[in-house]
Amino acid sequence: MMHSVVRLVLSSLAGGAIAATATALFADTFSALRGPVPLDQIAPAPRMTPLDNTSEKRVRNYPEQPPIIPHTTEGYEIDLNSNRCLSCHARSRTGESRAPMISITHFMDREGQFLATISPRRYFCEQCHVPQHVVKAPVPNTFVDIDTLLERSVPEKRR
16 A cells, blocks of 8 residues: 555656656747747737738638728727718618628528618628738648639549
8 A cells, every 4th residue: 555655656746747847848949920939928919010901802712701801990980889881881872982882691680581771790890801911921821712622623624
């Protein structure tokens, strides 16, 4: 009995020593996204990047992708009482604003029934639609859009 207690205590001490050593070793390493700041320290916040503020429409990468906002939304008020996006994108305002109208899907409830006004679950635009910033990708991107995938899947025609 005493022998098993000693073995348990020694194995617990050895496990604790290994964990402490691993923590000390990994504290000196860093992630490419964090930069050179050790993991046990708080990194300074990165600088804000410039907004890609153009009015050109972007190509979507996959079906059902929400359109990207091609302009700044800084200062836009979107709360229960008002939605600044609707001042241009509402059905009644697109003629004068020349902005695209909100998708018809935004006027549907959960059961697929059409509503006279925008659905409450689609009212907060930036849940799905986001403005873009000019940044260099922090990690390699291997994303392939749907059209490229479809092209690759069709065997070449024989001559």
